[in-house]
Amino acid sequence: MAKRGSRRSAAANSKKPEKAPLRGWRLWLRRAVITGTVVSLLGLLFLGLAVAFAARSLPSFAELQATQTAQTIVVRARDGTEILELGPSFGKWVDAEEIPDDMKNAMVAVEDRRFYSHPGVDPYGLARALWVAATGDRRVAATSTISQQLARNLFLNNNRTLDRKLREAVLAMALEWKFSKEEILELYLNKVYFGGGAYGIDSASRKFFSHPATELTTGEAAIIAGLVKAPSRYSPTADVTKAVERAQTVLRLMKEQELIDPSVTVDPSAVKLKQDAAQNSVRYFTDWALPQLDLLLPETTEPIEVWTTLDVGMQRAAETAISANTPGGAQGALVSLDRDGAVLAMIGGTDYVETNYNRATDAVRQPGSSWKLFVYMAALEAGYNPESRVKDVPVTIDGWSPRNSGGGYAGEIDVRTAFAYSKNTVAAQLGNEVGFGTVASMARRFGITTPIKTFPSMVLGTSETRLIDMTRAFAAVSAGGKSVEPYGILKVTTAGGEVLYEHEKAASTQLVPEYVAAGITDLLQTAVSTGTGRAAQIGRPVAGKTGTTTSNKDGYFVGFSSGITTGVWMGRDDNKAVSGLQGGRAPAQAFSAFMRFAVKNRPVEQFNTELKLPEWQLEPDDEFYYGDPEDYYYIDEQGNLIEPGGERDPADGPGGTGGEEGVLDRPRPRPQPGEQGQAASDDFLDRATGGGTPPRPTPRPIPTRIPTQAPGQ
Template sequence: MASNSPRRPRPSAPKSARGPVARAALTVLKIGIGVGLLMTLLLAVAVAISMASLPGYRELMRSPNGQMVQVRSADGAVLVSVGPSYGEWLAYDEIPQVMVDAMIAVEDRRFYHHPGVDPIGTARALVVNIQRGGSAQGGSTITQQLARNIFLTAAQNYTRKIREAILALALEQRFTKREILELYLNRVYFGGGAYGIDAAARKFYGHGANQLSLEEAAVIAGLVKAPSRYAPSSDPEKAKGRAKIVIAVMADAGRITRSEAAAADIDALRFAPQPKQNNVRYFTDWVLSELESLTDETIEPLVVTTTLMSGMQQAADRGIVAHTPAGAQGALVAMSTDGAVRAMVGGKDYVSSIYNRATSSRRPGGSAFKLFVYLAALEDGVEPDDVMIDEPVSFGNWSPRNNDRTYRGEMTVRQAFASSVNTIAVQLAQRVGYDTVADMARRFGITTKIDRQPAMALGTSDVNLLEMTSAYASVARGGVEARPYAITKVTTSRGRTLYTHEAEEPRMLVAPWVAAKMTDLLKAVVDSGTGRRAAIGREVAGKTGTTSSNRDGWFLGFTGDIAAGVWMGRDDNKVVGGLAGGRAPTAAWADFMRVATKGMPSQALQTDVELPEDGFGEPDAEVYGIYPPGSEPPVDENGVPIGDPSVVTDADTPNLGPSQPRPQGQPPAQPRLDGDFLDQILAEPQPKGSGGGSPPSDPM
């Protein structure tokens, strides 16, 4: 009999407890764990291999550190030998506890709590660097620093960081914390050539490291961050300022009490006097900074041969010391017309100030900057014998004045330049365009920001002595770039050559006839103008410069062989009574050049370059855009080849269209090589700048 009771539904199959997302997440987790275990295994193997290959402790104590570099002049004299100095090796128990505490506080606060690599410190440094957009904070532990100092280079790349971490882990497994600290404090570099705390203490304080006070230890601990910047031998005040930070960090870390920190008197600290340094160190410091880009050799001792001539360097030093006014500083750069730097003085006394005013200082150029105004004008078609009018002129709300407050009326361009007439310089700058003048300065190697207001013609822009000297040398070279260089060869002490200077393909900056006419103007400055004190018994061309209220004095000039520039002024930009470009700077320049050119045959300066009858000569074809035989030159809208010297294209010629044949007997028009044309040829972008400034009054 059939039952009428309802049939119970068949239970459905149980659904999976995990959806596709959960399954994917689990798969990723498993893969991550597997990769993590594999990486841990590989790291353990790498650390074990590194441990097995580590030298013994005694060997690490004896291994050398640092690199010796010897810098020589072109005539073979040793200018400076830079290298490591070492003190006594101090066992851990001989190291003052205050030195250990200072170093741990400032370099690795969690030193006793990590295995060689500090994940917390690394993460903190990473966050800070991301927030500040750079490498504001480092995450290396003391052990990592020791590994880098002993086994690796300072190259900034991920491979080196990974090797550093592996070696740090191996060092921690092989040696105790006390041994690592002992190695570190006896091996780390503290600036001034000193390796280890004992060498640093003897160099900076005149006694061994076992006698270090809290203040002295704070200075030494603060040097590790940037030895060359904070070393007392370089800048005592920066060293003290850094030490005050170290004292505060020690108190914050609990290494000293707040009362001990308050009682520390860093300002009363006295440093040991440093050996007298010759002023050639301005040059060798510059050379050593350039050396880093020429070779990556960091172990073998190096011999660096330079372009400097010992006799010229001594003459430059004497000239600056003898003529720089009291309370002011002076600088001199001299170079051959190919750019080889023969002498460099960055200040009156290297010991009292290591700041190199020849390579680093930026000061208004005064009338020395007029070089670029007149180069642009000559290129635009102005002739040295053209007549202009020295008269009151206004440019908006500004009216340039001559230094003597007088106006002379009609005069030639040559006379205006020789007497450094301000009104005519500004008129010329307006004629060619202020951007054109700025572009001319860029073309000649001026990299500083250039004012593009009317007063720029009088030298309101800051310029650099090395770059300005190079610009004048380029004029002396006939308009061909004279790029400064100082290193001719780098070898190891065993004779292996690492670098040899090779002359670059010369760049023509202006046409030879422009350079010749510029030389004519510069020669007039010395013959009859503001630079008469530069006369040395042979042909000389040059230009004086003086800024407002006699704050800066310049003289830049050249003979057929050597170009040199002199700047004088105060570092604080205060007025120097009686300073003018035509006085002390020119006198120092002349004293130097008499020695520098002694024994050299007198060369006539090139002041007149005639264009060939058929236009441009073959050597300059590629510069001026003239195409060699067999190639197809571009044509204008009338089908006439561009650059054909038989065609008149000068818009100033009356009654002639742009494509009509040149009348019989009429010379070819001189090319107008404006900034845009040469920039296109030279394929170098010209940076733009803006700015203003009050005009300097400069007859010198």
């Protein structure tokens, strides 16, 4: 018995203890792993089904080969003349075996180094991009493979949304499922956009090197491969230096990936580029106008015709005026608006091929004294008029002492003269009196969109702005103070004539009272007829203003005549001084040369400069006291109070006081019932006889309190 008991005890002791159930974080970790595994498997299953379905839905290789992925746009002037045709040039389709190996290798090296090993999406590249986003600048780096780029070019748009990226990935894997790597690369090289309207390597090769893609050299292939990232930036016809630098990067990557022998020496700068015929200045206008189609039209890829506001004759005249008058080493820009805001001509620089930067719409430069438009409008709105007396004397405002362009001072003059001769001291005092914030507000009201400083020197145009915005402001003055919105597209039609869009006249807003617009037009006309803008005269009424910045870095002239408003800017892109550049010289001369042509078929129009001032400016502030003398009490010659409607002595003056002509009566208070003493108080008697009538208000002396640097005229 003892032995049996000991055996049982030993058996019991030999049993392993049961595992304790998982608790706490271990339990949650296990659940997370299981859940993650299940979700991943389901996700992979769903992805596989999506890719399989997409692959079945894809067009065949032959169908993709025949598909065009871009839109043809014919651009017409306002008279219907064709001025430009934009759209795809596909060249000849190059089969995979005909494409030079260096071209294939260059594209793989720079766009997708793991092209031959990934399934359409590069897991390594995606993981690296996410790591950079998590540890770097929080932005996911570019991870699109060649297959993804092809899927986007063929089937999607360029919207940067998560939904688009997911669809792009699925379609890329579907392409890899359905086609071989060679077929995908062949489609890509024949479809990708290389800039200048060139789609595919054959079109690009013919455009940049004047020969088919089958003859591409290693250096030429590197240049073309480098274009995909940014076609306009790296285009050899736009910037040879950047194109060569980019090509050097492509060659370095090819050597690192052992796609060419490290000993191979290639000099992309020695590549002979095709001589591109000079493109005329109309491209400045189309570069500004055509992007607006994205807002005006529904998404479409069918061929369209765009009818613009551009006048072909005026555009040629503008190009000639700028090229003939712009000082050597400087750039010139011009924009001309019709009375409704239609852009009639636009020059963004002296040579579009040399630089396509549009200085008429994109450059922000100081406008100099042309900015005084807003200073004087604010003063006119505050109560000044062209005949108001001001003082052209030395003045210091918050430590800033502006000087006139000529260095002298005229003493007491009127507002018209101060504006015509661009007196900086007067502008500073007016801006100080009405308030620099008020001047800034006036500029905002007239369409200035760039930041505006409120330091005292702002009255002389130290805040940078765009030429098209300044021209728009002057056009609003020409329109009697009503807002003007520049536009460049009249209508858009299909190739068959169906109207897709037609411009509708924008509702205008009265920005300033008409008397302010008339007053500033008076000043602007005087500035051209006798002041700093005399070089802008064209043999008919012209209103405008010159502008010159410190050290002659910028020259401005903006003005209008016969319903056309034109702005001209000249200066250097590096903001260096231009010897002899003043707004009253080259810019005004270019304005005159252009406007003589622009208005030649328009009737001569006289400006409305008649100031119909509001009543508050015509009478003293207590005008409301005055009324019909028959309704007043008055005092006769013996000092007796006469009731309203009583007889008057004909010898009395028009106010019934017998006093000086033109002195008006004040209302007589009625005596209170039971009131004793004299019939009227001494104060009332004094006012009734004219002793208390205040003089007409005159512009108050201008205080001196503000601004830093004095641009010129």
